[in-house]
Amino acid sequence: MKEFRGTSLTDLALSGGGVLVTSWAVKADYHWDAGAAMSRYLDGFRDGKIWGVRCPECRRTMVPPRGFCELCFRPIDQWVELQDTGRINTFSISYVNWDASRRRTPEIPAVIEIDGASPGMSILHKMGEAGDTLEEIQARLRLGTPVQAVWKPRESREGSITDIEYFRPIG
Amino acid sequence: MPYKNRVAVVGAGLTKFMRRALETSKELAFEGASAALEDAGLTIDDIDCVVSVTAPEAFDGVHMNGEYLADGAGAWGKPYMRTYVGGGSGVFGLVTGWYHIASGHFDTCLVVAEEKMSPALPHPQGCFNAIYDQFTERPLGVNLLWIFSLEMNRYMQTYGVPMETFARVAQKNKRNGLDHPSAQSGVAADLDIEDIMASEIMAWPVQRLMVSPVSDGGGAMVLVSERFARRLSKPPVWIEGVGWNLDTSYWTNRDLYYPRYVEKAARMAYEMAGISDPRRDIHIAEPYDPFAYKELHHLEGLMLADKGQAPKLLEQGFWDRDTETGIPASPSGGLLGVGNPIAAAGMMKCAEIYWQLQGEAGPRQVKREVRRGLAQAWGDLMQVGTVVVMGK
Structure with a gap:
């Protein structure tokens, strides 16, 4: 077998001070202007509404909204109020945080097909009221399970996707 | 052929893959590049131009990482570019090198891949949060594993694939990796299905032993024109087809059960290679396998199995x-069995096809005769497919 080069570091070498390490921390703050289509979508959350857009050419009703149709490559200005209900397209039961630390109670990210939009048009959100353990959640949720948005109280909404606290299974 | 030059591969080299390497990213690029030149029997003076590939700059914490790596990649004073399509970059590097030479502008191109994921704290996974949409997704508190676990569940439940099948992919690749000299410590292993099935649930249905690790590593390949290849003693391997394709970034509007962008990339490469029946004409495959389900998902996208049939073929x-x-898949051990220094892992897959076609894969050499094979990678927000078909 060929021999390749490379020096694998062990925890021992690192902790023993045999390897020199330099550190740097980056602080990066950004703000993004939401643009015309996204602004209207986010603003709708304040009123407890999910807005979509409709392309007059391919006739798809899309969510999240966009200012142009990426298929027909033309502008869109037709808005459609969607339901705050839908069905689970897919979901996960996640015990890992972004920094790889672990969670005792899992999060349930889900892709949710929104009623009133074209088939398969979904958004990313999280499920709630679906159990706290793997077994409970697996028993409660399926692909296709009907769900409904649970909104924050009106006074605490701020025009953000998090104005929907989570989706809950219904029926 | 509408291209000026037919393009040959004449050498490949890698570094070891490591959880944390002593070498800097420049040094990893240098070691990979030198190993490929040694394999080709060439020196940097023979190289007309250089292409480099490395994935998100946030890993290294170095802005314009391509420029930073240039010296280690042997690019000083030469036409040089970095090309980048996320996890698809390793294979796309070869595509980019191919069109440098196919254009007729250059006779030789060194394609160098490097990835050093270990510098990013607390965990390099955090670098991926910024791939999610900043208005509709990031405020939810995302992490990288979500997209894989969501896609795996969609694929798994669409076809009713049992978890044992995915464990079997991990078992196969981790065993294959035992014979790879680059394999990362502890990643290649001879495991029982039960051990894999009992591994930690990270984001159901994704389990720990069905995920590729965090890795540092480098690699490179040497591409030359036909006219240059004829001057070398070793018979070349030819790049017969290249393909790449990008799907919409509105990923929640796609059906994740099938990677249609991989199919489009494969069709492009097959058409160029004159392949009408890939199951007959492709003899060996290195599909991208950062997660166990991805190997099966990609084999279907590559049309080496009918939709939903890759799991049944695995069982056989x-x-x-x-x-x-059959068609040996990930005989190298893949990302699950060798490691996943992202761009360098894609390069490792291309190198495996080169060595297999040359009969130089040693203990990994497949039993069946191979005259044509492909390497494939995947990346960005689950949306890019990159494919290279090589033949002898």
């Missing part, structure tokens, strides 16, 4: 390294 041993009638 069709993708095994010692198959005599």
Whole structure:
């Protein structure tokens, strides 16, 4: 077998001070202007509404909204109020945080097909009221399970996707 | 052929893959590049131009990482570019090198891949949060594993694939990796299905032993024109087809059960290579396998199996390294069995096809005769497919 080069570091070498390490921390703050289509979508959350857009050419009703149709490559200005209900397209039961630390109670990210939009048009959100353990959640949720948005109280909404606290299974 | 030059591969080299390497990213690029030049029997003076590939700059914490790596990649004073399509970059590097030479502008191109994921704290996974949409997704508190677990569940439940099948992919690739000199410590292993099935649930249905690790590593390949290849003693391997394709970034509007962008990339490469029946004409495959389900998902996208049939073929041993009638898949050990320094892992897959076609894969050499094979990678927000078909 060929021999390749490379020096694998062990925890021992690192902790023993045999390897020199330099550190740097980056602080990066950004703000993004939401643009015309996204602004209207986010603003709708304040009123407890999910807005979509409709392309007059391919006739798809899309969510999240966009200012142009990426298929027909033309502008869109037709808005459609969607339901705050839908069905689970897919979901996960996640015990890992972004920094790889672990969670005792899992999060349930889900892709949710929104009623009133074209088939398969979904958004990313999280499920709630679906159990706290793997077994409970697996028993409660399926692909296709009907769900409904649970909104924050009106006074605490701020025009953000998090104005929907989570989706809950219904029926 | 509408291209000025037919393009040959004449050398490949890698570094070891490591959880944390002493070498800097420049040094990893240098070691990979030198190993490929040694394999080709060439020196940096023979190289007309250089292409480099490395994935998100946030890993290294170095802005314009391509420029930073240039010296280690042997690019000083030469036409040089970095090309980048996320996890698809390793294979796309070869595509980019191919069109440098196919254009007729250059006779030789060194394609160098490097990835050093270990510098990013607390965990390099955090670098990926910024791939999610900043208005509709990031405020939810995302992490990278979500997209894989969501896609795996969609694929798994669409076809009713049992978890044991995915464990079997991990078992196969981790065993294959035992014979790879680059394999990362602890990643290649001979495991029982039960051990894999019992591994920690990270984001159901994704389990720990069905995920590729965090890695540092480098690699490179040497591409030359036909006219240059004829001057070398070793017979070349030819790049017969290249393909790449990008799907919409509105990923929640797609059906994740099938990677249609991989199919489009494969069709492009097959058409260029004159392949009408990939299951007959492709003899060996290195599909991208950062997660166990991705290997099966990609084999279907590559049309080496009908939709939903890759798991059944797995059970029949069709993708095994010692198959005599099937198509060995990830005989290198893949990302699950060797490691996943992202761009360098894609390069490792291309290198495996090169060595297999040259009969130089040593203990990994497949049993069946191979005249044509492909390497494929995947990346960005689950949306890019990159494919290279090589033949002898």
